[in-house]
Amino acid sequence: MSGCLKQIFISPENGGILLEKNSVKAVASKGLEGDRYFSRNDMDNFNAITFIEEKAANICRSRLGKNFDTSQFRRNLIVSGIDLNSLVGRKFRVGSAEILGYELCHPCRYLSDLLDADLLDGLKNIGGIRAKIVRSATIKTGDSVEIIHNESGSSK
Numbered sequence: 001m002s003g004c005l006k007q008i009f010i011s012p013e014n015g016g017i018l019l020e021k022n023s024v025k026a027v028a029s030k031g032l033e034g035d036r037y038f039s040r041n042d043m044d045n046f047n048a049i050t051f052i053e054e055k056a057a058n059i060c061r062s063r064l065g066k067n068f069d070t071s072q073f074r075r076n077l078i079v080s081g082i083d084l085n086s087l088v089g090r091k092f093r094v095g096s097a098e099i100l101g102y103e104l105c106h107p108c109r110y111l112s113d114l115l116d117a118d119l120l121d122g123l124k125n126i127g128g129i130r131a132k133i134v135r136s137a138t139i140k141t142g143d144s145v146e147i148i149h150n151e152s153g154s155s156k
Helices: 054-064 109-115
Strands: 002-010 019-021 023-027 049-053 077-080 091-094 097-104 129-135 137-140 144-147
Touching: 002 023, 002 137, 049 054, 054 077, 097 137
Parallel strands: 049 077
Antiparallel strands: 002 019, 002 077, 002 144, 023 137, 049 129, 091 097, 091 144, 097 129
16 A cells, blocks of 8 residues: 655644645654654654545545635645555655654644634544654655555565
8 A cells, every 4th residue: 555745734833824845854753844843852752743635635625515725634744545544553654754653633623613614523533643753854745655564574
């Protein structure tokens, strides 16, 4: 199973506008350079990076009858062609960066209030995932998203 990185977003401050980038440095245990969750001191930054599937954004728009811009979902990386929910507890690559998916990223009341829509319902079970960067690399739109398999061929 493999997918593709479609869009990259960072926000320099909490609650700030998300800026679209063509590439960004993903730094192990710290996050995406320039993003609000980038940590210079926390060696175990579990808010490092968030993902959502392009398909999930479209499903949400359809469920709610709204035409949200992809940035409004406030996730860092928009991907297609891969089931993000299946990556929880697994290592995968985005380009050369190694990532560990660790939990589903359910929508929150803050996002619903921000968009004046019931995102809790619109993104139910498809809100994306939170992940930690394990190996640093610059990632860019168009990069592949692939599960890492161990030497026996099974996924980690």
